[in-house]
Amino acid sequence: MTSEHVAVVDLGYGDAGKGTVVDALCGDGGVRAVLRFNGGAQAAHNVVAPDGRHHTFAQFGSGTFAGVPTHLTRFVVVDPLALAAEAASLGNPFHLLTIDADALLVTPWHRAANQVRERRRGGGRHGSCGMGIGQTMEYALSNADAPRAADVRSAALRLKLAAVRDRLVAAFGPLDAPPLDDVVAAFRAFGAAVSIVDASYTAKLLREGRCVFEGAQGVLLDEWRGWHPYTTWSTTTFDNVAELCDSFERLGVVRTYTTRHGAGPFVTEAPLDLPEAHNGVGQWQGAFRVGHFDAVAHRYAVEVAGGVDALAVTHLDAPSRCPALRICTSYDVADRLEPGPFRDLAYQRELTALVSRAEPAALHRPASFVDDIADLLGAPVRLESWGPNRTGKRFRTAVRVPAPAR
Template identity: 25%
Template sequence: MKAAVIGLQWGDEGKGKVVTYLSRRYDCVVRYSGGSNAGHTVDYGNFKMVHHLLPSADIKKQKMMYIGPGVVVDLDVLLEEIDQINNLIPESRSLLRISKQAHVVIPIYRDLDEKIDSSRANQIGTTRRGIGISYANRAMRCGLRLEDFETPARAESFLNEISRTWSIKFDVKMILDNLIEKYNKIRDLLIDSSEAVRVLKEKDLLFEGTQGVLLDVDMGTYPYVTSTNCSTTGIQPGFGYPVQVDKIFGVMKAYTTRVGEGPFPTELKDEVGENLRRLGSEYGATTRRPRRCGWLDLVLIKYAIETSACNALIMTKADILSGFEKIPICMGYKIGGKFYTQINNTAHLTEIEPVYEEIKGWKSLHSKEFDDFIYKIERELGLKFAYISTGPKIEEITEL
């Protein structure tokens, strides 16, 4: 069985907890995209774990973890996370494998990332962790891969090439020595992508997406997107091998949030939005930036489902809305005086007017009003919910 968990909004849907819960039914969790700009917080009850690079497998259940070649690796972050899980659950480190073909985020990328975003007429709102620069260098064929450190002279030549390509000067030897020192701490965990595919071929795999479909570099709200295919289209290249995914779980909040710049049709810039942020603790796991908050947007959810081939739904944070007397749901958009319930692209979201339908709120997730909310969304989207998250902890999930 091969399955994937992706976000149907702008990320921060609670995928980490969902992946950890579902991982118990799979042999291995595969991270296939993104870098340390992702932050998946998992609450085990007696401790919390924030995954930036490590797959969100249940470390208590000793599940295998694989970081594929589509991920860009910041060695500082990776080593910190490895130490953290090994301190929490001894020997967890031995369950991790990392593709030798994964690219490395070098320190100078962060400075470049900040410089480029700061110089834009309209800033993207990047996390400035060098992720976009790493993917750009990969595309320009001058990026460093983990395997390059096997031959220091080869790694040095790439660092020199990066210096020439970006017309910047830095101490190549100092950076190289620092990176090799860190590389040596994980070299026993490295594996060629082709070998990993052979090892995992007959395993039950759960592919972990980062961010959300609306941040996908191709299908998201471009240019206010991440630098990779974080939707299902990134699975095969991020795994490094053709793979048939049987089940695609799309995770959505009961409302909508966004970090960074870009269009947000249902954003609430008032006390209600502040209340949602406070109740939902809506602050970025990576940057701690306050998230923009708004009502559920079914038009964008439909778009995300269609472009990702999602075939099962999971809702999170419905408990945050408990106690609201009325809950608006965006059912469609007015564009040029016409009403639309679906869109073909995200290019004109700043020119639309959201059209809401108010439904009766609920005091408890066990109420008829909440059931009506769920049924309404299922009817509108044409898909069923497989799970409902009822709280922050891993076990607080109900299978439907």
């Protein structure tokens, strides 16, 4: 393993195993902190500890079982109520948690408005998690007084929460949310329990030791690069990490088979016998879908993410359990997906239309999924994952040698 910082990004539609990869990276005791750099409480990173404990990490970092602190950077959308519930299930390890004062806060009205919007879409849902993350980010774009982490200790908290309630009720009608005073009290209690820090804290952590940046969701769901409109309100590439850290290893995570949770194009979807213990039908997302490894889509993800230094390949036990599993190397409509201009959603809609009508043109069963995936994505495999916990991980030789000390 290298001594430099590592950023863990999913090269698919999420659910590739970022949590178990982060847990493995933290297992040697040499990590100063896990920094979350996008998303929020909709993350669902399953980690099984060597002693059998299981937790689906949402806002706490996936290094928590290893005792590694979590820092929620300014790019994370923090849900105080969901975070308090997660903390309780973990034994309230608030001593391991810090939150950037500028992080946006999800309120019960954001969540309720998100769910109203999804219901109104009927059969045309986008695959939202129903957690209010996108609603919170959308609200902040047009309201400079959007609640942030620092506000839980501010005299302005009640006014800001009341404004959220009133504006969203005006836009969506009556919303299923607790009374204002109850929310204010809960947010105040949250502020008393957590450590809220200023913008300089991230740089302090990076100076103090090796850090792991833990991403949420996947590049194919990116707000600007995914199949619009079946995307998230979040930057899922390495871009946010690059704003926080000058030098880091880019580690892309893929499964040996491609998955998607919810609506949207999925070229290689197939009725493969690959049951998922920790993923099922979500009330808002919809069904958990599986298919052959989609090298075309994953190559696109690598390109729009700015490249990767190495790969982590998970679920390496799946090919032996599923003889029908294949790798797709081309579509009938294209061998390659061409990235468009950055932040051009009209282009992304065109790309979505192309992918929506595509079918696999070439499927094969490789002798080695690890070697084939490395060749197809143009990056060495640094971590192999053969099981749900650290004991099922195999690290390969580091892909970059740290520069000599000056």
